[in-house]
Amino acid sequence: MDKTVKFSVGLTGGIGSGKSAVATRFAALGATIVDTDRIAHSMTVAGGPAMPALVAEFGPEFADASGAMDRARMRALVFSDATAKARLEAILHPMIRSAAEAAGAAATGPYVIYDVPLLVESGSWRSRVQRVLVVDCPEATQVARVMARNQMTASQVQAIMAAQAPRSARLAAADDIINNEGDLTALDPQIARLHHLYLAFSAGTITIPSQRL
Structure with missing residues (x-):
């Protein structure tokens, strides 16, 4: 490293x-704590950077009325369909990794x-x-x-x-x-x-x- x-x-x-x-x-x-769950959540709120790709991949029904990811619907899908889980991860994981690396680079802790x-x-x-x-x-x-x-x-x-x-x-x-x-x-x-x-x-x-x- x-x-x-x-x-x-x-x-x-x-x-x-x-x-x-x-x-x-x-x-x-x-x-310095970099919380990847919190980063993932920020990606899928209304207006989050992952939402256009998620809607394009899974359909508008996977966004709730506010425009955020419908977490219950997505959770049900990925628990029952390994292919859907892989598609979701292919969108989110690179974005989460990039944001986590940026947060780590900006860390002020020892x-x-x-x-x-x-x-x-x-x-x-x-x-x-x-x-x-x-x-x-x-x-x-x-x-x-x-x-x-x-x-x-x-x-x-x-x-x-x-x-x-x-x-x-x-x-x-x-x-x-x-x-x-x-x-x-x-x-x-x-x-x-x-x-x-x-x-x-x-x-x-x-x-x-x-x-x-």
Whole structure:
């Protein structure tokens, strides 16, 4: 990676893992967070840069009355049709990547954390960051948290999880792991340790190893 580019971490985790809580804590310590979900949302609001291509590809019925993407209709389509999912990603992913890279280049923090829910699934993010940080917890904990948070049934949560990379694949891709199976206060010492590690990597005071720490 170009030495002028800030040290970067790809943050990921399955639904209900607590990834957002981890990102918030890193931001409080001064890291720049680039939230790819937020970028994706900005692309598909009324007047968003992806909307003309989406309407051209999927039809005007995939825009709601305001002109934003009809998320419920699109979600139903891509969950049932892998080809439609690939068509959607072909439009959105290059735009999200470009916007994320621009946000990273403008970062003011000592290092950049790219918050990428589907980092493992995308296949390309691993080569664009210097470390992958996975927020992990047992799958039963994921299900319970999302049921409580979103008033969903267990089967609905499990269907979402089935569309994501399995826990084993995320862990295999990880350079660093945060365990979030318990109380949120248990995150703080883990994040503090990684923050100091990432500061050292960013400053060049220690060399970035290839193996997980």
